Each structure stands twice: as structure tokens, then as C-alpha cells.
Amino acid sequence: MRLQALHIGGSQDSSTPSVDTAASTSAVSEAAPLSAPQTPADSPGESFTDFKIGKDADLMNNDAPVNGVDKDEPSAADYDPTLDMKAEKKRHGTGGVNEELSAASYDETQTSRQDILMPDAVQPPEPKAKDPYDMFAEDDDDDMFAEDTQDTAQPTHASAKSAVPQPKELDISMMDNWDDPEGYYNVRLGELINGRYHVQQNLGKGMFSSVVRATDSKTGGLVAIKIIRQNDTMKKAGMKEIGILEQLHEADPDDKKHVIKFERHFDHKGHLCMVFENLSMNLREVLKKFGRDVGLNLRAIRAYAQQIFLGLSLLRKCNILHADLKPDNLLVNEQRNILKVCDLGSASPATENEITPYLVSRFYRAPEIILGIPYDHAIDVWSIGCTLFELYTGKILFTGRNNNQMLRSIMECRGKYPPKLLRRGSLTPMHFDDMLNFLSMEEDKITGRSVTRVLDFKKPTRDLKTRLMGGKETRGMTDSEAKELAQFVDLLDRCLSLNPEKRCTPTEALKHPFLCRPKV
Structure with missing residues (x-):
């Protein structure tokens, strides 16, 4: 079976940060x-x-949307x-x-x-x-x-x-x-x-x-x-x-790849x-202190994303899957400008990709895991796409109470799963009928009993661009700012492709215009 690591990792309740593979530092x-x-x-x-931070407030997203569609979404x-x-x-x-x-x-x-x-x-x-x-x-x-x-x-x-x-x-x-x-x-x-x-x-x-x-x-x-x-x-x-x-x-050996x-x-x-x-705090803690419900600014996110993808490039080079990437497992130094990928507890060689529907923390779990499709390094890229969305908006991208509702949440944002992809999944029959219609397993609001509804997602109802840019386009953004945000949307779009074969690799991400901007 797949053995996971033993550590005090991940996130804790909202009053405590991750006690991970890094300790606090007093100076x-x-x-x-x-x-x-x-x-x-x-x-x-x-x-x-x-990327330099004169004060912690430099992390804050001062251009956060005031009328975004997700203002009531979970923080x-x-x-x-x-x-x-x-x-x-x-x-x-x-x-x-x-x-x-x-x-x-x-x-x-x-x-x-x-x-x-x-x-x-x-x-x-x-x-x-x-x-x-x-x-x-x-x-x-x-x-x-x-x-x-x-x-x-x-x-x-x-x-x-x-x-x-x-x-x-x-x-x-x-x-x-x-x-x-x-x-x-x-x-x-x-x-x-x-x-x-x-x-x-x-x-x-x-x-x-x-x-x-x-x-x-x-x-x-x-x-x-x-x-x-x-x-x-x-x-x-x-x-x-x-x-x-x-x-x-x-x-x-020179510690350049941010692991x-x-x-x-x-x-x-x-x-x-x-x-x-020793490091200072994880990115969920950064969000709690400096970006609650509004997220961090794109300058900070760019710096963090570059370092995250450098870490993923090392993992890919070594044929290792992290398999539990999320804000809690990304730590920054006291100056908030250097990031390290942490918690290799769920990591394993990519060849040991045993089918298990509960791999990766649920809100960062790629659809191929839920569907029982053999997975690879693309699951880590999906998790980082979800993480970068959180860093920018302060909101969670996909929120399902269980795997079935995670699939629904993903389709509401990303559209229908390709039939060819669904047919590859050993667990697809748990969530789709023979005609590949989605079987949404819900709870009746009156009786409290479980009910199954057949749903057809003809097109996304809460697409990625709308959720990321809600309200921003009406706030007088400059052409440069609008272009930068559009590049960020495109990067996330590539990270969150439903087809894992079409997701960008860490190397491709590092070459993306959002991360590879010319110096001003």
C-alpha cells in the first residue's frame, strides 16, 4: 500500500499554524x-x-474585488x-x-x-x-x-x-x-x-x-x-x-530549488x-494575517509561484510526487520573500501511484484521483492552481463536502469532463451513469435523506475568469494591470485543465508570461 509520512503537517484550526518540518525562529x-x-x-x-517586502502590509491585495461573485464563499x-x-x-x-x-x-x-x-x-x-x-x-x-x-x-x-x-x-x-x-x-x-x-x-x-x-x-x-x-x-x-x-x-546540494x-x-x-x-510561517498563516478574504497582491503571488514551481521542477526531475500541496505546506522566511516546499510526508515515487480516492487534501485533490485514473506529476500542478487562486482571492476554489460534490464543484467552474477521460476512470461509475451523466448525491433539505439527482453541465456556471476578476474590470485598472491579471488567469487555466495531459508542467509554468515578465 502507499505509505504516507509521519509528521505534524498540514494546517490546524484557525488559531494555529502548521507545525511542519520547520520550527519557529526568534531572530x-x-x-x-x-x-x-x-x-x-x-x-x-x-x-x-x-521581490522585497518593506513591511508586511506590502503583501496585501489593495485591488481586491468589492463585488466579486464569491464574497460569501468560505474563507x-x-x-x-x-x-x-x-x-x-x-x-x-x-x-x-x-x-x-x-x-x-x-x-x-x-x-x-x-x-x-x-x-x-x-x-x-x-x-x-x-x-x-x-x-x-x-x-x-x-x-x-x-x-x-x-x-x-x-x-x-x-x-x-x-x-x-x-x-x-x-x-x-x-x-x-x-x-x-x-x-x-x-x-x-x-x-x-x-x-x-x-x-x-x-x-x-x-x-x-x-x-x-x-x-x-x-x-x-x-x-x-x-x-x-x-x-x-x-x-x-x-x-x-x-x-x-x-x-x-x-x-x-546547493539548496537552490526551494524544497x-x-x-x-x-x-x-x-x-x-x-x-x-527553521522558517517562519506557512502561506495559510500569511493569508490569515495579511490577506483574509481579499488575498495577496500579484507581485507577491508571482514571487511565491516562481519558487513553488522551482520546487516542483526538482520533484519532477527526481520522479517524486508531493501529493499534498496546499498553502499549509508552503513555508516562508521571516522576511516573507523566500519560500520552501515542505511536508514530503505524502511524497512517493511517481511509479507508486496506487489508485486511492482520498489522496491529497480534498479541496486540492485533482479530478483524476477522485475518478480512479492513474495519476502522475499533474496532480501537484492542480493543487498549486487551487493554491494560487486562494492566495489571490482569499477564497477556496473548489468546495465539496465529499468526492462526489468535489466533482460537481469542479464542473461548475471548469465545465464537463471529457468522455474519454471519464471512461478511463475505475471509479467513474460511482459518480456517473452509463451515459456519463453526473449523479449528484445530495441531502434533501426537508427530510435530511440522501437523494441522487442527474445533472448536466452544459457550460460552467461559475467560470474561473469571472471568479478571479469579478468587479475588477470596473475599477479603473490600467492596461498593464489588466494584462497582468489576464496572464495570471491564463496560468491558472493551464494549471487547472481537467485533462491532466494538457496541464502545464513546472518548466512550462516558469516560462509563462505571468512568471517570466520583462523587467520594467
Whole structure:
């Protein structure tokens, strides 16, 4: 079966950022060195090297539409793919020993508060109250926004550092068991792990691992250490992730392709531990703080997209599928101008594309996955198309409560699936009849019972261009601004082709006019 990685990844509730393969950094000087910005191959024009942020407000989209068609759509900033995947897994009865590592099921279920991936200078907001009205859950008892997250993190500001004990290696005689009943390692502040890492902070606990923030005594910098739970299957999957990370590093020894820097791994008290570089926050956190419901400006999106596609070009070169790309798995540095592709936990060789309808977090799941069509690198390009839409609009592009309604949401925007594509899908009969009419499985608003409606999408009712440009064309945009936005629409159109064979590749994306603009 397809083994997924063990990490605390993805997104958490709206009050917490991703505790991923990068830890918080309290100061730029403490962070691990970041790669120098690189100009995309075959992109002689403007690159993200030119992207500088004087203040965080520079990320904001001041040209956001005021009368767009999606003003009431769910906010991308508030969506939690982690709890969504947990609920989806529960609904479909997965989660046994051999199934608990299914696509993205490793995501965070209990994390610390927002400051765990943020610089000391930024004060985190209070955790958001539970939302009693879950627009995504399939029933009221399965509210993915109702997760009761505990504030387990220690303060990150400098005054709190004095409370951390001096480094000391713990002796087996000091306790009866290193682990809790669920197999998590009992982390203690001040503990010296591997004779090198001084634990500063317990960052959170996910389904398959916990993450701590530690000072590397050899470098003086901060690192994130992911500690895998005591479980042979989880350890095996973690070793697979490590193998992929090492393969990517070997192909990019100079750290130019914007994939998270994996430093090393070791065993501690029977737990596999993985050490990663420091970064600041993920792109969903960026949306929450600087682009809630309005998105980021095209200048920032261009810089981020260039770096994302550079990362995808490395994955493609190494024949690796990421298989869980979303804003939560894209981290930026403290200056917000350098991005890294993170969370290789769902990654695998492209040859291991076993048919599974729940691969990738649902709102970023390509249609070929849902239809049971053999997939390839194009699934990652689809996910990035969805992500870039979110970054610009602050809204989620495709929102279906389940796979069936995801197919409907996609058709409403992108039109009918080509019959030839549908006939290739082993799971097509679950969603289409013999005449390839779509069978929309819905809930009767009066009786609450499941009903099936036959729908025919003659043309998109909420097309991509309208959703992206709603209201903008009437606001006095200059010719240059209109052209730039049209180029962005075209790039997304190429990323979101229903036929995966017609989607652009990362190299083609880097050569696209939106990303390869001449310098002014």
C-alpha cells in the first residue's frame, strides 16, 4: 500500500499554524542559512530576486474585488484541511493499522498556538472560538472546526527562555517509561537530545508524531525536531520520507530549488527523530494575517509561484510526487520573500501511484484521483492552481463536502469532463451513469435523506475568469494591470485543465508570461 509520512503537517484550526518540518525562529540571526534567491531557469525577466517586502502590509491585495461573485464563499484563511481529512477518514472507515497512513491522514490534530512558527516580534492573536456552524462537515456531530486544541506551547519571547532548564541528558532511572500510553515520547523542557539538541519548547502533538523546538549546540541556531511515535509502521514510513528528502538533497546540494532543508535524523529512546531547518510561517498563516478574504497582491503571488514551481521542477526531475500541496505546506522566511516546499510526508515515487480516492487534501485533490485514473506529476500542478487562486482571492476554489460534490464543484467552474477521460476512470461509475451523466448525491433539505439527482453541465456556471476578476474590470485598472491579471488567469487555466495531459508542467509554468515578465 502507499505509505504516507509521519509528521505534524498540514494546517490546524484557525488559531494555529502548521507545525511542519520547520520550527519557529526568534531572530533572523538564529535561523539556519537560507538559500540565495535564484532566477528561474529560462526566465530572463523579473524574478522573485526583485521581490522585497518593506513591511508586511506590502503583501496585501489593495485591488481586491468589492463585488466579486464569491464574497460569501468560505474563507481560505479559516479552512483547516487537517481536521477535514480527519473527518473524511472517519466517515469512510479508514484508520486501521494498515490504513492510518492514508493520504494526508497524518495531519495535526492537536497543536500549540499561533506563535510557534512566528518571529518573537509578532504577538499571536487569541485562539479563535469554536465554530458551531461547520459549513464543510457532513453532519453536526462531525464538526472539523470543533477540534479542542490545547495551548501546549511555551512562550517564545525572550523573557521565557530563562525558564528552560539547563541542558541535561535524562537517565532511564529517572522514569518508568519514556513514552505515554499512545506511544508519544514524553518531552521535557531542558532535555538534551542526542547529546546535541537542547529542547526549548514543545510545539505540538499530531496523529503520528510530536515536534519540539530545540537549540542546536553545534550551531547555536534553532531547529525543529519531529519525534515519531513508537510504532513500526510509522517508523517505516518515516524512513521512506527520509529517503525521499535525501534523494532531493542529492539532486539539489546547493539548496537552490526551494524544497525544505532536511538536516539529519537519529534514534532517541526508540523514536525516529528528524531535524529540519527553521522558517517562519506557512502561506495559510500569511493569508490569515495579511490577506483574509481579499488575498495577496500579484507581485507577491508571482514571487511565491516562481519558487513553488522551482520546487516542483526538482520533484519532477527526481520522479517524486508531493501529493499534498496546499498553502499549509508552503513555508516562508521571516522576511516573507523566500519560500520552501515542505511536508514530503505524502511524497512517493511517481511509479507508486496506487489508485486511492482520498489522496491529497480534498479541496486540492485533482479530478483524476477522485475518478480512479492513474495519476502522475499533474496532480501537484492542480493543487498549486487551487493554491494560487486562494492566495489571490482569499477564497477556496473548489468546495465539496465529499468526492462526489468535489466533482460537481469542479464542473461548475471548469465545465464537463471529457468522455474519454471519464471512461478511463475505475471509479467513474460511482459518480456517473452509463451515459456519463453526473449523479449528484445530495441531502434533501426537508427530510435530511440522501437523494441522487442527474445533472448536466452544459457550460460552467461559475467560470474561473469571472471568479478571479469579478468587479475588477470596473475599477479603473490600467492596461498593464489588466494584462497582468489576464496572464495570471491564463496560468491558472493551464494549471487547472481537467485533462491532466494538457496541464502545464513546472518548466512550462516558469516560462509563462505571468512568471517570466520583462523587467520594467
